[in-house]
Amino acid sequence: MGRTILIIDDEDMIREVAQLSLELAGYAVIAAGSGAEGLAMAAAQKPDGILLDVMMPEMDGPATFRALSADAATRDIPVVFLTAKVQSDRRELETLGVAGVLAKPFDPLALPAELAGAMGWRD
């Protein structure tokens, strides 16, 4: 495996649970607490995939995703949204061009497989 995932979420606790869940599945995880921090980390460390929260203060998920897509250094990193929004809003998010949209609360035992599925990783 050996893949690195960047988690961008302003909620420390959720970040911690998601990080542990992905580490237990063998991923290396780096984490950022805001959209701006996440952008810098993505450009500097080139993770294999990004798990991005939708509702964040200042730069929210969609804004962060647009900034990632606009930068040649981060454009090709697949992004999956993680959101507490209801199903009808999730559909709207899917139209933005992300690799997938996962719901909060998430099952930490299923998260790694769901993430890999959305990213199209098959190992």
Next chain:
Amino acid sequence: MSKWWANWRIWGPGAAVAAAGLAIAGLGCWRGLWPEVGLGGLVAGLGIAVAVQCRQRAEAADREVARLKDEFLAAVSHELKTPLASIYGALKLLTSGQLGELSQQGRRMATVAFESSERLVALINDMLDLQRLGAGKSPITLEACDGAALLEEVGAHMGPVAERGGVALSIAPAPAMLWADRDRLAQALRHLIGNAVKFTPAGGRVDVRLELEGAEAVFRVADTGRGIPASSLETIFDRFHQLDGSDARSQGGTGLGLALCRGIARLHGGRIWAESAPGAGATFYLTVPLASGVTPMPTGRGDAKIDREVS
């Protein structure tokens, strides 16, 4: 929609003044007293103006209250969900044993906490969904959708649930092109089948059928559970209605599932109802229109979006 007499306490006094003015004018007319006619007319006009003004203000205030209520509920639900997501996730990891073995009692307590957080998640999700349906904020996309495939998919999803409850689940789909929002309809059917399984003791059965009747498709979910008393056949679709106080605890329901199903049926222009003979099980019916019975949109199938509001 509100009735014409809504807020009568607010516009009533203005209307009463208007009526008095009309009475004075009428009396003046009858007696040939023209000053009274003029005065009466003036008073009536004034009364009507006051009544209309009061009524418009009251309606604006009502709308504002409804909007604030919806916003508040959405914000509260979202704020509840955020910490709950960490609780739920942390407990799931703890109970999985992946973080090291707990003592037997420790595992039991962690399981109690996890299952309770699971119920809170379900409750908040249902509350959010219902609030969005009620506020007309939940746009549904109606399009032609294969009813048999949908039912097969829902059946595959609910099979393990029925199995855990020791209930035999049989699915009998008929070929039907529905005019429906696939995700929403699947959600309603999962709720109905889940309910049927929940209230059917082990060894019983739940039969799900899809039949065509005129321009409608009828989903029929029949169980062999304890049935529903006639007095409750309507009220079970209300929010937080449970047949008896112990139901919510013993059956793990949120009390919102059927209200949600009714909202979804209405968004489709369909109906939902239940029939039951106590002790002999219950049957739930949900109808949605057939695609053939709906005039296609001139822009073609892809753009055929219909947004409707439920009252």
